[in-house]
Amino acid sequence: MRKKKIAQLITAATLSLFTIQLTHAETIKAPTIKIQEQINVLEKGNWDQFNHAQLNQFILENGNKSAKYNAQKPPYVVFDFDNTSIFLDIEEATLIYQLENLLFKVSPKELNKVIRTNIEDTNFSSDFNNQDGQPVNINTISPDIIESYTWLYKNYVGLKGKKSLDEVKQNPHYENFITKMRYLYAAIGDTFDHSVSYPWVTYLFAGYAPNEVSQLAKATYAWQQQQKIAPVTWTSPQALAGKAGVVSVTWDNGLRPYKDVQNLYQALMQNGFDVYVCSASFIDVIKGIATDPNIGFNVPTDRVYAMQLQHDKNNKIIAKFNEDYFQTQGKGKSQTIEKFLVSKYGYGPSFIAGDSEGDQNMMQDFADTQKVLIVNRWRKLTTDIGQFSKVASESYGTQNPKYLLQGRDANTGLFVPSTKSIAFGSTEAKAFK
Structure with a gap:
């Protein structure tokens, strides 16, 4: 009789504990799903894990899921195109x-x-x-x-x-x-x-x-x-x-689109960011690729800035630079952003992405820029972008760094889940050349 009573007490206690666990599980189930949905704002793909987390956090804190988001004053971002949005030029x-x-x-x-x-x-x-x-x-x-x-x-x-x-x-x-x-x-x-x-x-x-x-x-x-x-x-x-x-x-x-960058374009747009391209290539070349929905960047035509030439009376291109625009390389990228975007929005871009010395000016010229993504092409440490890459490497894993260094594999034209890159013909990933 005593053993039976003890068994009943144990069973009751087990059921009680199970009920408590089930109730607790039910109370955390919804938030867990919500957190999981937030994590997947940007597909993981081949992003470096830390970079992926930082980009997700940036999108969530500044996009239309944030309480501070203002649709009348949306955040905007600027991407370089060649070797940043695509592999090669x-x-x-x-x-x-x-x-x-x-x-x-x-x-x-x-x-x-x-x-x-x-x-x-x-x-x-x-x-x-x-x-x-x-x-x-x-x-x-x-x-x-x-x-x-x-x-x-x-x-x-x-x-x-x-x-x-x-x-x-x-x-x-x-x-x-x-x-x-x-x-x-x-x-x-x-x-x-x-x-x-x-x-x-x-x-x-x-x-x-x-x-x-x-x-x-x-x-x-x-x-x-x-x-x-x-x-x-x-x-x-x-x-x-x-x-x-x-x-x-x-x-x-072997030019290829970076699928992970295409996903980033779409995640930003879906979360209320205005996405722009500022490229040193010719304007109509970039428009042909960046705006075509079949290719996957889906940038509106009026959000592409690039090299501009003059036209004749029949709208044919003349081999003469259009002086109404800045050359969209080096400081000209910052000047273009100032002239056409800062004047429109009243503030600078919150995010910049680039890969070379032609992008280093716009990476540092705007106080409103929170994040800078650098596609790792082993730029010389004597350049500003080389120094930014070094800072990104040294601040990796810290709380809320400004610069993020993302690796790629020149054998596949794809990102790799690392800050290090792999040269063509090699299998060794390196942070710097």
């Missing part, structure tokens, strides 16, 4: 597509003027000497380019000739033209100030209508999705050494 990829398919709308005489625009006749950087070790400059490379373009212009059916693209590709003038044009772009970028080199490549759209450039960019994007991620080297033919001699140039192939 859409402007550079478009140049390759334009060259390979001979998609030009100028005569040889006009092209000669375009490629010489604002380029001094000093020798290019010694890294761009020809294969014989001799220096090259605009006066030696231009005649070679124009000679080959003249032959293509007269013979290719897409210009003024009758031969198909496959037919003209068999002639050494084709290889000479595309190689020396791509070499010239690289040599200018390595030799002259960004204020000269960044606009230069946009001049090659002379004769295009804006929507034609956007369509060209879309075609480039679709083509690049099918390309292998790898460096490509072009060498001009010995048979057409010309004045510049034989030259080589290497460029990166």
Whole structure:
């Protein structure tokens, strides 16, 4: 009898404890689900875990789920595009597509003027000497380019000739033209100030209508999705050494969107942030990619700022910079944000994302900026962005850091869940070069 009573007491106590546990579980069940929903405001994807948590916190504290959110004065954010929103550079990829398919709308005489625009006749950087070790400059490379373009212009059916693209590709003038044009772009970028080199490549759209450039960019994007991620080297033919001699140039192939950044764009928009792009590429190239709903960034057309050229009376592009706008690189990005966004909102961007020295000004020029995302491309520590990357590394794991460093894998074109990045051809992740 005593044992039976004890058993009953134990059973009652167990049931009581179970009831207490169940009741407690029921009281915390709803908040637990709510917290889980908050954590998933931004998909985890391949984000570094700490960066993911910080971005979630930033969105929740400043977006439309926050009590302090004001729809009349919404927060806004600014993304760089090339190598920040996408893997590689859409402007550079478009140049390759334009060259390979001979998609030009100028005569040889006009092209000669375009490629010489604002380029001094000093020798290019010694890294761009020809294969014989001799220096090259605009006066030696231009005649070679124009000679080959003249032959293509007269013979290719897409210009003024009758031969198909496959037919003209068999002639050494084709290889000479595309190689020396791509070499010239690289040599200018390595030799002259960004204020000269960044606009230069946009001049090659002379004769295009804006929507034609956007369509060209879309075609480039679709083509690049099918390309292998790898460096490509072009060498001009010995048979057409010309004045510049034989030259080589290497460029990166395999542009991809960063899916995690696309998810970040959407999470920000869905939570009441106005999302802008400020890029050093050409305006209609970026609009073609950033605003296309099929690609996945979905930025409104009027929220893209980039390099602008003048138009003629028929709305065709002229190889002349539009001085009504700043060059959207370096300090020009900050000036563009000041002119068009701070003047509109009355305050600065709450978030900036970038990857290079062209972004370092806007990363530090606005007191309202709470978070800065840096895609880790191993920038030199002698630059501001290199120092910001170092600060991000040192403040990793601390409460509410301003700078976040996000790693990527150059073999896949994807983020990796780390602050460290992996170089093409390597499997080792490093924080700094």
